[in-house]
Amino acid sequence: MGYLYTGIELVIGFIALFVLTKMLGKTQITQITTFDFISALVLGELVGNALYDDKTHFGKILFSIFLWGMLIYIIEFITQKFKSTRKLLEGEPTIIIRKGKIDRQAMKKSKLDINQLQHLLRAKDVFSIQDVEYAILETDGKVSVLKKSDAASLTRKDMKLPPEETSIPITIIIDGELLKDNLKQTGHNSQWLEKQLHAHGISKIKDVLYAEYKEGEPLYVQKF
Numbered sequence: 001m002g003y004l005y006t007g008i009e010l011v012i013g014f015i016a017l018f019v020l021t022k023m024l025g026k027t028q029i030t031q032i033t034t035f036d037f038i039s040a041l042v043l044g045e046l047v048g049n050a051l052y053d054d055k056t057h058f059g060k061i062l063f064s065i066f067l068w069g070m071l072i073y074i075i076e077f078i079t080q081k082f083k084s085t086r087k088l089l090e091g092e093p094t095i096i097i098r099k100g101k102i103d104r105q106a107m108k109k110s111k112l113d114i115n116q117l118q119h120l121l122r123a124k125d126v127f128s129i130q131d132v133e134y135a136i137l138e139t140d141g142k143v144s145v146l147k148k149s150d151a152a153s154l155t156r157k158d159m160k161l162p163p164e165e166t167s168i169p170i171t172i173i174i175d176g177e178l179l180k181d182n183l184k185q186t187g188h189n190s191q192w193l194e195k196q197l198h199a200h201g202i203s204k205i206k207d208v209l210y211a212e213y214k215e216g217e218p219l220y221v222q223k224f
Contacts, residue, residue: 042068093144097135100148102210102222110137114174114210121145128169129212130220173211176224186213197221 079086086092096106096117107117118129120143126132134146170182172193183193193205196219202208212220 091139093139094137095134096137096143097129097132100130100133102129104209104224106137112137114171117143118171128214128220129210130169130214167215169212169214171210172213172219173205173208173221175210176206176208178205182213186215188213193219 094106094110096103096110096112098106102114102117107113117135120137121127121129121132121135124143124145126145126147131147132145133148136144138144170186172179172183172186178190178193183190197203197205197208197211200219200221200223202221202223207223208221209224210220210222214220
């Protein structure tokens with residue numbers, strides 16, 4: 001009977017969550033925000049309690065699932081009906097790269113570091129920050145990217161040009177800290193780096209927010 005009762009609870013919980021998901025719409029899955037993530041954890045915990053806690057009555061859990069679902073639905077209704085509430089309840093997109101420059105304050109506000117930014121950009125097939133004109137951190141944690149015009153997706157094949165060897169950009173400085181192993185990978189030394197920084201009017205590494213090396217191109221540098 002114990003297995004049968006657990007099975008019945010599991011099926012009922014599955015149906016309840018399925019109905020709730022249909023009620024809330026696809027945005028709860030495809031555009032999950034921080035609030036949505038917390039909601040998913042709470043709903044999962046409610047069903048888990050019903051399955052594995054003998055002292056928890058399943059009827060109360062079922063009631064809690066639908067009450068929580070209604071609260072989420074009300075929040076969604078409010079944000080759709082009253083635009084002024086969206087910033088508070090859903091958050092708003094943040095421009096983290098503006099006109100090719102990293103917005104340091106926006107990064108701090110979003111609790112985002114450069115390594116995380118690079119990861120998000122690579123997910124968009126962007127391997128060099130200097131190829132980005134604008135980058136916007138969306139409310140679901142993803143990044144939307146507008147590339148610079150000279151980095152647009154016009155291929156050499158489109159131009160009927162022969163293929164050219166490509167190389168991955170190498171980050172040399174992040175947040176004023178030199179990445180020695182990465183510098184070594186470029187085949188250059190600290191004296192070369194000092195000359196490159198001096199060419200940008202920079203005398204100290206700690207004054208550099210981000211520096212990137214790309215073979216065959218000048219060193220890309222952005223100050224704090």
